[in-house]
Amino acid sequence: MLRVFRNEGRKGNDRVRKLKWKKARRRSRRRPGPACAVSAIRKGPLSKDLKPYSRECFYEVFEEEIHQVIVENQLFKPRERVAIGASGGKDSTVLAYVLSELNRRHNYGLDLFLLSVDEGITGYRDDSLETVKRNEIQYGLPLKIVSYKDLYGWTMDEIVKMIGLKNNCTFCGVFRRQALDRGAALLKVDKVATGHNADDIAETVLLNILRGDIARLSRCTSIVTGEDGPIPRCKPFKYTYEKEIVMYAYFKRLDYFSTECIYSPNAYRGFAREFIKDLERIRPRAILDIIQSGEDFRISTFTKMPEQGTCERCGYISSQKWCKACVLLEGLNRGLPKLGIGRSRGPNNDHKKGTKETNGAKSIESKQCGTLDF
Amino acid sequence: MQLTLEFGGGLELLCDSVKVHNVSVDMPKGAEKLIMKDLLGWVRTNLIKERPEMFMKGDTVRPGVLVLVNDCDWELSGQLDTTLEEKDVVVFISTLHGG
Ligand SMILES: [Zn+2]
Numbered sequence: 001m002l003r004v005f006r007n008e009g010r011k012g013n014d015r016v017r018k019l020k021w022k023k024a025r026r027r028s029r030r031r032p033g034p035a036c037a038v039s040a041i042r043k044g045p046l047s048k049d050l051k052p053y054s055r056e057c058f059y060e061v062f063e064e065e066i067h068q069v070i071v072e073n074q075l076f077k078p079r080e081r082v083a084i085g086a087s088g089g090k091d092s093t094v095l096a097y098v099l100s101e102l103n104r105r106h107n108y109g110l111d112l113f114l115l116s117v118d119e120g121i122t123g124y125r126d127d128s129l130e131t132v133k134r135n136e137i138q139y140g141l142p143l144k145i146v147s148y149k150d151l152y153g154w155t156m157d158e159i160v161k162m163i164g165l166k167n168n169c170t171f172c173g174v175f176r177r178q179a180l181d182r183g184a185a186l187l188k189v190d191k192v193a194t195g196h197n198a199d200d201i202a203e204t205v206l207l208n209i210l211r212g213d214i215a216r217l218s219r220c221t222s223i224v225t226g227e228d229g230p231i232p233r234c235k236p237f238k239y240t241y242e243k244e245i246v247m248y249a250y251f252k253r254l255d256y257f258s259t260e261c262i263y264s265p266n267a268y269r270g271f272a273r274e275f276i277k278d279l280e281r282i283r284p285r286a287i288l289d290i291i292q293s294g295e296d297f298r299i300s301t302f303t304k305m306p307e308q309g310t311c312e313r314c315g316y317i318s319s320q321k322w323c324k325a326c327v328l329l330e331g332l333n334r335g336l337p338k339l340g341i342g343r344s345r346g347p348n349n350d351h352k353k354g355t356k357e358t359n360g361a362k363s364i365e366s367k368q369c370g371t372l373d374f
Numbered sequence: 375m376q377l378t379l380e381f382g383g384g385l386e387l388l389c390d391s392v393k394v395h396n397v398s399v400d401m402p403k404g405a406e407k408l409i410m411k412d413l414l415g416w417v418r419t420n421l422i423k424e425r426p427e428m429f430m431k432g433d434t435v436r437p438g439v440l441v442l443v444n445d446c447d448w449e450l451s452g453q454l455d456t457t458l459e460e461k462d463v464v465v466f467i468s469t470l471h472g473g
Pocket residue numbers: 156168169172173261263264369370
């Protein structure tokens with residue numbers, strides 16, 4: 001699956017090409033030749049593909065592979081309205097670009113939108129939103145921005161001022177998930193597509209194993225989630241390596257934002273990420289194998305899955321009396337920000353004692369805080 | 375040897391937020407050629423102003439940093455052993471930041 005790059009402009013078969021690699025590279029690098037003549041290279045899904053691709057071939061294989069994933073998993077239906085969760089980062093930027101391209105090329109008949117969440121993080125989200133606004137023009141996709149301030153009355157900057165840098169990602173993650181759903185409802189879309197890539201999913205699998213969160217472990221590898229909730233989410237990049245996304249964005253000169261969230265102290269997640277990158281260097285397939293492992297885990301009949309209901313306060317889906325966002329908000333508004341974090345007492349603790357908390361505080365979000373997430 | 379070095383994906387923040395550097399790198403004493411291993415050491419000493427651990431791990435780039443030599447993945451050209459030539463363009467992009 002993992003592709004690497006060669007320069008453009010050489011002809012002949014692969015074997016010869018490989019043998020003549022160095023010489024050819026030297027010859028071709030000064031003056032780029034014609035587009036690659038071999039445009040139908042497909043690779044075995046189980047092999048580590050180190051075949052050199054020309055740029056044009058890489059674009060084509062990269063895009064068509066995503067098309068295959070979309071078709072095989074029936075991610076979209078004709079005439080659906082689809083919001084792309086857009087953070088301005090590489091994954092969602094490439095997703096917006098590729099989806100609009102495939103929508104045209106293969107006549108998906110989709111109405112595509114960009115949906116961004118403004119957490120209210122000065123010097124981070126305001127800058128990345130500028131990127132999304134440029135994407136709106138570049139790709140001709142209507143953009144909707146929903147803000148924490150409007151939805152909850154608090155910006156992340158204000159929340160951090162109150163609670164400090166510990167647990168702030170819990171707030172960010174819980175609020176973002178709900179904000180995305182609310183934005184999607186405003187846009188009246190049928191689905192939200194997010195830019196989670198294979199590396200992100202492998203990382204989430206590992207973290208869920210490390211935390212013994214079986215409920216999330218089985219859910220996090222699904223290519224479509226939330227079908228029982230208000231708006232389903234799908235991940236067209238589930239099998240796409242992060243490396244390829246970055247390479248694609250670089251060669252296509254896509255405009256993306258790459259600064260880390262300033263409130264992102266989650267060292268634990270950082271270790272998982274680094275571990276995966278270490279594994280990838282030795283054996284790129286490890287990433288897909290971890291996803292496969294996650295998929296193959298089955299929930300034992302002894303693990304009680306929470307029942308879905310709705311929040312008594314705001315009507316959002318919740319397995320508890322109040323949804324996680326409402327519990328966290330209650331804490332903020334009452335000046336008790338610890339409410340809803342970990343095992344502290346809140347309105348939900350008067351019932352369902354001992355049930356595993358599964359809708360927020362213990363959740364693992366893949367990637368840095370500040371990116372659109374599960 | 376004149377080289378163009380480009381940093382992206384957040385790595386530019388480690389070198390004064392400058393993305394493109396036109397540099398002149400000398401060959402190691404007694405060597406006939408400059409290889410990527412030499413260049414990495416040079417970059418670390420001369421360009422990286424902060425958090426070098428975000429750029430390198432051991433004697434190579436940190437996993438998750440994409441390296442392109444003349445727009446070609448360095449995994450194809452021999453990674454640390456890749457020979458550099460006059461006017462080559464080397465690109466380093468972090469894949470680790472944001473989504
Ligand atoms: Zn945050």
